Amino acid sequence: MCGIVGFHGPERVVGDMIIGLTALQHRGQDAAGIATFDGDAFHLHKGQGLVNDVFRPKNVKKLTGNTGIGHVRYTTQGANDSDLAQPFTTSYPFGLAMVHNGNVINFRDVAKLLHEKYHVLPKTTNDLELIMYTFASELRVKDLDRISVIDIFDAVETTQELVKGAYATVTIIAGHGLLAFTDPLGIRPLVMGRRDTPEGPVYAFASESTCFDYLDFEFVENVGPGQAIFIDQNFQIHRKNQPALPKAFCVFEQIYFAREDSTINGRLVARERVRLGKILARKVVDAGLKPDMVIDVPSSGYFAASGLAEAIGVPYRRAMVKNNHMGRSFIVPTQAGREDVVKKKLNPIKAFVEGKKVAVVDDSIVRGTTSRRIVRLLREAGAAEVYFISSAPPIVSPCIYGIDMAMSTELIAANYTEEEICSYIEADKVIYQDLRDLEDLFAEERGHGGSCFACFTGKYPTGDVTRYLRHVQEERQSHRIVDKVPSVSAKAPLPTEH
């Protein structure tokens, strides 16, 4: 999961870009980068860290130009080092700068093809290079003096045929304009916005619509599955839509990844999360649970928790306080590291939970270690009973489309029953979102061709991915970042006092 932006306007764009990237900071905190084009040359600055750390006034000053692309990185493919930070630029066959969000799953095939057919060797392990050089190589076979919009869209189409996986991309084509396109299934999000100024319109692409709220842009449209949108130097918009093909938009964007104030496919994320909580009420009631209060794991559990509380008629309380200066726990690469982060990050409010039956809502249960730590924190604060409620269904398969959640061996729901998970995380009861209910909630998306539910079903929309899964497993093992699900029988004893 990364965040991308692209801006094209009549004036310098870097100021807007930094605000836009900051609004996407939740999508990646490992690195940030911006490339601008001023009519003669690219200007590039990137580095590891948060947007505000990477972009200092002296760096920003150099980023001149009316066209720009930017990226915030969350490491999935390749190591976390600043050489892999995006954007990437190339002068082959002429100036291109590109950013992407997603993951290429046939990178060996694409790398081989690039080498054998076009004699191009990618310099890094970042899969963006594969997309960029495939696109560049396809452009190269055109008449470079007369590159037309049709040539650009043809190169996009061939790239989409050759490169498998999930990707939303934005590219500066030097001297020609700004191009956005997605993979044929539209797995990762990309939206387009516009702001009118006295000098003319400014167009923008972004991973989430929340960027546009900060910048007074109007939402124009989603970049649909397989669609390409090109804005030329005269700010004319050209579109290439793919014929009706299945769509597989990532449903986890609605559950967890996207910001609550973003609108995805016409749906406000916050409202969908409240709905997820309300739907969970049936399972809570059926299980005979009567919590005294509903609390959330801040902050992504809040909207589902408030929906659940409303539906079962008990108070919602913010009973855990989060230290916002710690990173997201599930992206810390080791189990010990993750548990340590949870402990430092969350502090329960003892006066609220002491002696109470508490239903705690989180967006999901991945490995179970974070959930167990939360249950322990609540018990240590005096909770009488703890019911752990997941607004996502059990995660049984790894995401291969740009979310580094874990492999199957690490996913607790892929290896244990609900009762065993409850026992492992030391809760009094575990309730998961029902997969069918989740599918029904996003029936509208299904009506348009479908959402991706692969991490809950193991049915990957890009087809057979066995070879890719094997490769990732080997890579994770060689980097020693595979955490086996801890043995349920080896769990620590329950606290003796409640």
Ligand code: SF4
């Ligand atoms: S596998 Fe899960 S997280 Fe990955 S794209 Fe599909 S729904 Fe999203």
